[in-house]
Amino acid sequence: MFKNKDKYLSVILVSPSILAILIFVYGFIAWSIRVSLSKWKGLNPDFTWAGFENYVNLFYDPRFHIDIRNTVIFTLVFVLGSLILGFLMAVMLDQGLRGEGFFRSIFLFPMAISYIVTGVVWRWLMNPAEGSRMSGLNLLFTSLNLDFLVNEWYTTPYWGIAAIALAAIWQMSGYTMALYLAGLRAVPGELREAARIDGASEVEIYRRIILPILTPVTLGVLIILGHTSLKVFDLIIAVAGKQLSLDVPAIYMWQTTFDGLFYARGAAIGILLLISVAVLIIPYIRYTTKMETEL
Amino acid sequence: MSRLNLRKNWLYIPLIGLTIFYLIPMYLILVTGFKSFDEIDLQTMWQLPQGIAFDNYIEAYNQLAPYLKNSFKLVIPAALISSILGSINGFVLSKWKFRGADIIFPFILFGMFIPYQSIIIPLVQFMSAAGLTGLWGLGIAHIIYGLPITTLTFRNYYASLPQELLEAAKIDGASMLGIYRHILLPISIPSFVVVLIWQFTSAWNDFLFAVILTGNTEWPITVALNNMAGSQIISWNVQMAGSLIAALPTLLVYIFLGRYFLRGLMAGSLKG
Numbered sequence: 001m002f003k004n005k006d007k008y009l010s011v012i013l014v015s016p017s018i019l020a021i022l023i024f025v026y027g028f029i030a031w032s033i034r035v036s037l038s039k040w041k042g043l044n045p046d047f048t049w050a051g052f053e054n055y056v057n058l059f060y061d062p063r064f065h066i067d068i069r070n071t072v073i074f075t076l077v078f079v080l081g082s083l084i085l086g087f088l089m090a091v092m093l094d095q096g097l098r099g100e101g102f103f104r105s106i107f108l109f110p111m112a113i114s115y116i117v118t119g120v121v122w123r124w125l126m127n128p129a130e131g132s133r134m135s136g137l138n139l140l141f142t143s144l145n146l147d148f149l150v151n152e153w154y155t156t157p158y159w160g161i162a163a164i165a166l167a168a169i170w171q172m173s174g175y176t177m178a179l180y181l182a183g184l185r186a187v188p189g190e191l192r193e194a195a196r197i198d199g200a201s202e203v204e205i206y207r208r209i210i211l212p213i214l215t216p217v218t219l220g221v222l223i224i225l226g227h228t229s230l231k232v233f234d235l236i237i238a239v240a241g242k243q244l245s246l247d248v249p250a251i252y253m254w255q256t257t258f259d260g261l262f263y264a265r266g267a268a269i270g271i272l273l274l275i276s277v278a279v280l281i282i283p284y285i286r287y288t289t290k291m292e293t294e295l
Numbered sequence: 296m297s298r299l300n301l302r303k304n305w306l307y308i309p310l311i312g313l314t315i316f317y318l319i320p321m322y323l324i325l326v327t328g329f330k331s332f333d334e335i336d337l338q339t340m341w342q343l344p345q346g347i348a349f350d351n352y353i354e355a356y357n358q359l360a361p362y363l364k365n366s367f368k369l370v371i372p373a374a375l376i377s378s379i380l381g382s383i384n385g386f387v388l389s390k391w392k393f394r395g396a397d398i399i400f401p402f403i404l405f406g407m408f409i410p411y412q413s414i415i416i417p418l419v420q421f422m423s424a425a426g427l428t429g430l431w432g433l434g435i436a437h438i439i440y441g442l443p444i445t446t447l448t449f450r451n452y453y454a455s456l457p458q459e460l461l462e463a464a465k466i467d468g469a470s471m472l473g474i475y476r477h478i479l480l481p482i483s484i485p486s487f488v489v490v491l492i493w494q495f496t497s498a499w500n501d502f503l504f505a506v507i508l509t510g511n512t513e514w515p516i517t518v519a520l521n522n523m524a525g526s527q528i529i530s531w532n533v534q535m536a537g538s539l540i541a542a543l544p545t546l547l548v549y550i551f552l553g554r555y556f557l558r559g560l561m562a563g564s565l566k567g
Contacts, residue, residue, distance in 0.1 A: 231412075
């Protein structure tokens with residue numbers, strides 16, 4: 001069908017990109033795995049075989065336990081919060097109200113900002129200082145006579161990471177809204193009309209007809225948000241710096257590798273992160289690319 | 296119909312409440328930024344400024360200017376190069392497929408989701424062995440790890456174009472590169488805008504690669520801002536002004552090209 005010359009040319013054109021991804025993604029992952037199975041500690045590479053020692057050590061490492069606990073709390077608060085808020089915003093904006101475009105732009109603008117900027121601002125909003133040094137949202141709550149809302153934010157013992165999740169919800173719920181809004185727009189209008197004629201209430205229509213149709217969107221949102229929360233890093237650094245109480249795997253990896261020079265351990269954390277992300281993402285990629293070939 | 300709309304008007308209450316939630320940080324940034332140095336007091340942080348002063352912005356700009364320049368120097372070429380490569384890849388992988396093209400594509404996609412902690416140790420070693428330290432290495436990292444999403448966006452766009460468009464040109468004897476250059480490239484401008492905006496925004500906002508691959512003279516704005524915020528000597532009002540300066544380029548892009556920004560977001564979730 002094609003001229004042979006063009007067939008080779010097409011391979012030549014994409015090969016630099018494919019080669020780059022082969023090296024920088026797959027080659028580097030393999031290299032990281034090798035480092036994670038070594039005894040490398042200190043500035044000079046040391047590839048002495050250590051087997052799964054680094055992984056086993058993490059399993060018993062109290063700091064890693066804190067990381068997992070924090071990741072679980074963060075994921076629950078962030079994913080559920082963004083999902084519910086994003087869905088409700090999409091439903092409200094799908095009612096054909098005036099000013100829809102305005103609200104949509106407002107809800108989505110944090111996506112254009114870096115986690116660092118978000119973190120720097122929320123660090124002041126969530127300032128935990130008390131008494132005469134009180135500031136940020138706590139100060140606002142007090143002046144509005146909403147004292148019961150005053151809290152220690154990210155310095156709350158055990159649950160502090162949930163405050164970071166709040167800032168992340170601020171940043172990402174608009175994105176969730178946009179995905180749901182696109183899904184809602186694709187629901188045929190006749191379907192709603194038919195249900196209305198059958199006497200279904202608006203709430204019933206959403207619960208029984210629209211939500212089931214949106215299942216693929218919900219699944220996509222869950223996977224995107226879920227894998228984002230496994231990778232959370234910059235936002236925590238910008239709000240609170242490196243604090244053990246707010247530690248997550250991504251920060252532990254960074255600190256232990258580049259501050260502590262425990263390269264082998266850092267690589268093991270990186271690979272564990274990769275595996276947890278891959279469990280979510282690989283089925284998702286297979287699902288979306290399969291859908292495409294069936295169309 | 297109008298009665299139904301009237302009934303829906305109560306929705307403005309939660310919508311306005313949410314608007315306040317999303318704008319509170321911006322309010323704080325703006326009012327703090329425009330206060331003069333004498334007005335800066337944590338007790339009055341929510342009050343409007345008494346006049347318009349630029350002290351904070353001047354101070355923040357003086358401190359951040361070199362890093363702002365680094366970011367521009369880094370992000371613009373990186374966004375351009377990865378977009379051009381993505382366009383070529385997308386063309387080949389949708390309209391000029393070789394055997395195995397469909398098998399390779401999901402493997403390219405996976406690269407946009409990986410946690411970079413899993414490749415950062417080899418990346419640092421590779422870059423320093425290749426002598427690509429600082430902004431050069433960082434730029435190359437942004438180009439390569441940007442390839443999956445740029446390829447995806449262009450591939451989806453080209454795949455949506457009818458095959459007849461190409462067939463006619465082929466019969467007329469156009470070569471592959473001729474078809475790309477004279478038929479596809481001219482109609483790809485909107486996709487280029489989407490991809491360029493996406494790459495500009497994500498490279499501008501990146502922190503992890505930047506903090507690990509660059510030293511203190513080559514920091515981009517995110518790393519400089521984070522260090523400014525962590526320092527005890529720089530007061531919070533200057534940090535707020537600095538936040539606005541760091542966010543302004545991507546915010547302006549969002550304000551003026553929001554439609555394209557949204558399309559990039561959608562592509563990032565594999566939703567075309």
